[in-house]
Amino acid sequence: MATSSTHEVTQLLLAWSQGDEAALDRLIPLVHRELHHLAKRYMRRERAGHTLQTTALVNEAYLHLVDCGNVQWRNRAHFFAVAARVMRQILVDYARGRRSDKRGGQELHVALDEAAEVPQARSVDLIALDDALQSLARIDLRKSRVVEMRFFAGLTLEEIAEVFKVSSRTVSRDWELAQAWLYREMSNR
Amino acid sequence: MSVVMTTERWRQIERLFHAALNCDANRRAEFLASACAGDDELLREVNSLLVARDKAKGVMAENAFQAYAREIAADKAESTPSEPLRDDSQNATSELSTEQHLPGSIALSPGTMLGERYLIERKIGHGGVGIVFLARDNRLHDAPVVIKLLAEGLLDLENRAWFEKKFRQEVYALARIDHPGVVRALDVGELPDGRAYLVMQYVSGMTLRSIIQPQGPQGMELRRAADLLRQMGQALTAAHQQGVIHRDLKPENIMLQIAGAEEHVRLIDFGIATVLNTAEAGSGRTTQVVGTRDYMSPEQLQGRPSHASDIYALGVIAYEMLTGRRPFNPETTAQLLELQRGGVKIMPCDLRPSLPRAAQAVILKSLSFAPEDRYASAMDFTEDLARALTNAPNTQEQIIERSVVSEIPGAAPTISVSNLRQDRSRRYKMALTVFAIAAIGATALAWQTFSNNEDRRTDPPRQPPQNQVECQLSYSLTVRRNPKIFPNQRSFSLPGEMLFGAGDRVRFQISVTRNGFIYIVNQSPELRDGLPLYNVLFPISINNRGSAAVPAAHSVQIPQPSRNPERDWFKLDNEQGSETVWLIWSDAELPSLEAVKGWANPKHQGVVGDADQRRALSQFLAAQTPSSPERDETEGRTVFKTSSNLLVGRVKIEHR
Numbered sequence: 001m002a003t004s005s006t007h008e009v010t011q012l013l014l015a016w017s018q019g020d021e022a023a024l025d026r027l028i029p030l031v032h033r034e035l036h037h038l039a040k041r042y043m044r045r046e047r048a049g050h051t052l053q054t055t056a057l058v059n060e061a062y063l064h065l066v067d068c069g070n071v072q073w074r075n076r077a078h079f080f081a082v083a084a085r086v087m088r089q090i091l092v093d094y095a096r097g098r099r100s101d102k103r104g105g106q107e108l109h110v111a112l113d114e115a116a117e118v119p120q121a122r123s124v125d126l127i128a129l130d131d132a133l134q135s136l137a138r139i140d141l142r143k144s145r146v147v148e149m150r151f152f153a154g155l156t157l158e159e160i161a162e163v164f165k166v167s168s169r170t171v172s173r174d175w176e177l178a179q180a181w182l183y184r185e186m187s188n189r
Numbered sequence: 190m191s192v193v194m195t196t197e198r199w200r201q202i203e204r205l206f207h208a209a210l211n212c213d214a215n216r217r218a219e220f221l222a223s224a225c226a227g228d229d230e231l232l233r234e235v236n237s238l239l240v241a242r243d244k245a246k247g248v249m250a251e252n253a254f255q256a257y258a259r260e261i262a263a264d265k266a267e268s269t270p271s272e273p274l275r276d277d278s279q280n281a282t283s284e285l286s287t288e289q290h291l292p293g294s295i296a297l298s299p300g301t302m303l304g305e306r307y308l309i310e311r312k313i314g315h316g317g318v319g320i321v322f323l324a325r326d327n328r329l330h331d332a333p334v335v336i337k338l339l340a341e342g343l344l345d346l347e348n349r350a351w352f353e354k355k356f357r358q359e360v361y362a363l364a365r366i367d368h369p370g371v372v373r374a375l376d377v378g379e380l381p382d383g384r385a386y387l388v389m390q391y392v393s394g395m396t397l398r399s400i401i402q403p404q405g406p407q408g409m410e411l412r413r414a415a416d417l418l419r420q421m422g423q424a425l426t427a428a429h430q431q432g433v434i435h436r437d438l439k440p441e442n443i444m445l446q447i448a449g450a451e452e453h454v455r456l457i458d459f460g461i462a463t464v465l466n467t468a469e470a471g472s473g474r475t476t477q478v479v480g481t482r483d484y485m486s487p488e489q490l491q492g493r494p495s496h497a498s499d500i501y502a503l504g505v506i507a508y509e510m511l512t513g514r515r516p517f518n519p520e521t522t523a524q525l526l527e528l529q530r531g532g533v534k535i536m537p538c539d540l541r542p543s544l545p546r547a548a549q550a551v552i553l554k555s556l557s558f559a560p561e562d563r564y565a566s567a568m569d570f571t572e573d574l575a576r577a578l579t580n581a582p583n584t585q586e587q588i589i590e591r592s593v594v595s596e597i598p599g600a601a602p603t604i605s606v607s608n609l610r611q612d613r614s615r616r617y618k619m620a621l622t623v624f625a626i627a628a629i630g631a632t633a634l635a636w637q638t639f640s641n642n643e644d645r646r647t648d649p650p651r652q653p654p655q656n657q658v659e660c661q662l663s664y665s666l667t668v669r670r671n672p673k674i675f676p677n678q679r680s681f682s683l684p685g686e687m688l689f690g691a692g693d694r695v696r697f698q699i700s701v702t703r704n705g706f707i708y709i710v711n712q713s714p715e716l717r718d719g720l721p722l723y724n725v726l727f728p729i730s731i732n733n734r735g736s737a738a739v740p741a742a743h744s745v746q747i748p749q750p751s752r753n754p755e756r757d758w759f760k761l762d763n764e765q766g767s768e769t770v771w772l773i774w775s776d777a778e779l780p781s782l783e784a785v786k787g788w789a790n791p792k793h794q795g796v797v798g799d800a801d802q803r804r805a806l807s808q809f810l811a812a813q814t815p816s817s818p819e820r821d822e823t824e825g826r827t828v829f830k831t832s833s834n835l836l837v838g839r840v841k842i843e844h845r
Binding site: 087088091126139140147150151152173176177179180181182183184187 | 195196199203206207210237238239240241242244245248249253
């Protein structure tokens, strides 16, 4: 039931924001289900020529899942942090599935990757990025999370700053260095 | 232990990275050298991050979902093409529109929707104050449109309101011009941040620049030049009558579209030029003039442009079309002004003795230093010029020129190391398995079966071959063997056959001897739903501006040359089998192939996904296979000949 799940997510979110790490494990599958459902729906909209905004998608999930009357702004940021992680899972899984489909015989014989404007459209190899993010997390966890939130969930610097309780300038510096580091890591693979 | 070390080291790297960024670019190296104090590894680390930072710019500008959703959508479109579109999220659309999430100024990026109608595809131009995007109009079957707007930076300028007002005035003036030679303004809208944007027709075709022979021994054929100039003059006059001055007229802004035996001129990049120049002047940088100076009149260089300035620019263009060079070639603006004041010293007839004297006089008049000494209207100028060019008593020259034009055998191949090729082919006894068949088609029966849900146009019935001018389509294949296996081997050109291996790279250089339309489609050996997979190789939106129109003796390279030579190849993968590359030339646009070429955009990666289109394509190509046009190999190129108005050449690429 929608209301009970709204209540559940809200409670878990509050618990997690108060330091209950176990709440996160129960939160993720709930968020995953909702985001996955929404993502599929958004893709249909993409086919219809509608615009796609991750922030819109995550916002919509938030409105569906969270009892907004009972949650403060800060918890909204927490929700977004969870959503970012989930979006990363969904998209990287998708990229993996897509790649194995291609190995299964869908790849063109002449790999015409140089032909069309593919490099522009597929700007980042998500699987490589996921690996690089894991390496970055070992050196600097916050920076990897900043990238997760910004790139996978489309959060603003201010929203991310709210999650970590640092200034948005710090987030901006994190983002800057993380991008450079990840780029170098991915091109050295 | 080591983790602690790493963390400290990391903080050090982080500090230096940001400090170096804050440092003036000229002093950065010096700063880092002293800050690292001999710690070379630290220096290397920070430097490599700084380099990566510049390269990484924009890589993650679009967020993951946007980028991937497009591919996902493309997959979905292929796997379930007939599934009726169900948009159960319609109700949420308005509250979740882009505007809500982009406060203040808006950075448009691929995937952004404007006015619930135009989907931004990519940026195609960028100046100091203006930005130009290619977009799709979802109310008109995703037709391509061009969207122009003032750059975000202008938001900060105090006189922004004034710019906006000017911009709008210009847009409305432009919308009033109703002339086939002027790009059409389609719509005006406003971004949530208040900036106006202009939606223009997207003009495909080739630019006038692409047919001007740079420093060539002789300019364009006189009749053709006369025809094109006359059209330019008419279009420009139509604009002037609405009070719109182009101000940036140059061969790059003049598009040519081929329709049968005719060429149509269309002037683009109108209107916004005025605002841009004004904005530039208003920003205090009065010495800087926007755009290229080469076509600017003396008064425009001094900041007082008028419609006479466009006539001057047209004079420069006429000079260049007919002689292959411009009247003045200065290094600085000051020098240009001085040369203009001194008048034309190198006469068009000096460069091209056969040019009618009367035509020279007309051009010189258009290049008068004082605006009032030029023609009263652009049309007066070009009508005079066209008459002088075509009424020339010296018709002998025209005949000679015509025959020269039609005999041009095509551009030379880029790389030709034919000795190497022969040596290698003997030594390695390469199986000669690339062969080429081509088909002459008076047939277009297969085309009739072409049907597309969205686009029901059919190709016009083809005329049976009459006493037509022969057309030759020639190609050369440049090959680079897998550099891991043949590290020292240079690329070579190949007219004939070779068995390719994984990692080998190829590219094509193609040209024709008659104006017309070229479509190149790759057919892969594998089947999907019982039909071959096709991949559109030409035209694609970055190659020839997405137009199939290719003039005689113009060389087309696929893949499109890029800044990175490593990318200018098709790379063969591990799959064995034979690919077919179809080279299709027609003297008229083939609507059905025009429909297919839409698949050459990034989201489809060139793969034609629509089953009906693939079926029709397969039937058409099968129908062409039995009849072969004449085929020849000369000077490293393979030449197909036809006297029909359709030629379908086939190149097979075998790879093991």
